[in-house]
Amino acid sequence: MTERRYVLELAYRGTAYSGWQRQPNALSVEETIDSALSTILGVPIKLVGCGRTDAGVHASDYVAHFDYAGTLPPRLLPRLNRYLPEDIALYQLAEADDRFHARFSATGRSYEYRISPRKDPFRVDTVTWLPAFGSLDRDAMQAAAGLLLDYGEFAPFCKTNSDAFTMKCTMTESEWDFGAAELRYRVSANRFLRGMVRLIVGTCLQVGTDKLSLDRLKEVMDRQERLPRPLSAPAEGLFLTEVRYPGRTDWPTVS
Known part of the structure; x- marks a missing residue:
């Protein structure tokens, strides 16, 4: 199947994390959501975020994208929110053009x-x-x-x-x-x-x-x-x- 690009709109309280970006020896927001998506979809998922945030910094509006070739399961967003810790909330999951990039398309x-x-x-x-x-x-x-x-x-x-x-x-x-x-x-x-x-x-x-x-x-x-x-x-x-x-x-x- 052809991969499709999906966009996530989310928010997080950054206190417990080393920032958005994945780190080798510390927990990040990116890694936490990657893990939840990979578990539920059954394949490795790698999010691309709209940018870095430092350790302890929060986001009330954050955007990331990922590619997936399968059919999304029903009620994926509620399932992800139940799986994720309470300091991360996913608000919207949308389909985007494959040219969309969470970081480089931002104006x-x-x-x-x-x-x-x-x-x-x-x-x-x-x-x-x-x-x-x-x-x-x-x-x-x-x-x-x-x-x-x-x-x-x-x-x-x-x-x-x-x-x-x-x-x-x-x-x-x-x-x-x-x-x-x-x-x-x-x-x-x-x-x-x-x-x-x-x-x-x-x-x-x-x-x-x-x-x-x-x-x-x-x-x-x-x-x-x-x-x-x-x-x-x-x-x-x-x-x-x-x-x-x-x-x-x-x-x-x-x-």
Whole structure:
């Protein structure tokens, strides 16, 4: 039988995992779903995800694809959800054109970072607690976030061991929402470098606590050099919230 390409829309809480991508000595989200699909379909299945997420990072909207030559069993999605642990949820299974690629067909991605002013035992792994919440210079943080929209390369916000072939990203959104109960940073771009969002959040916090000036940040961006003392915000506050594709709403659901 001819292989067909299928798309999975899903969400996961990343606390227990080494990230999306399969790792040799640690449990990943990819490996967990691969195992469930392979068990139920009876053949080895290898998912291709829309991108990496770091250990402990979450996704409220994640997209992956896989190829399968057989006939899908009835009620596959509910069966998979029963098989998978409670921190992974599959929302939709659809058939896609064989030219579709979860990573390379994506036209944009959005992330959100969440910061709480108080320690919350019910959200230990899904929000970052910042005791200095009330003393932040919010205007300076917003200015730092907005400054990034003037640039098309982001070498200062890429981990040093990255294998990225280019530092170019087209950023379309970068702003803070300063709610009374929670701070949220939202950022959208066509692509992101490894560790980029957590480094941006950390830099904004450094600006907001007067540990880094806006002038110095601009100088670093103009020169595309490393930040003087880079700060990567903790993983638990970060969520991948949207992955955009042409015609996504038209994908035909099969389960």
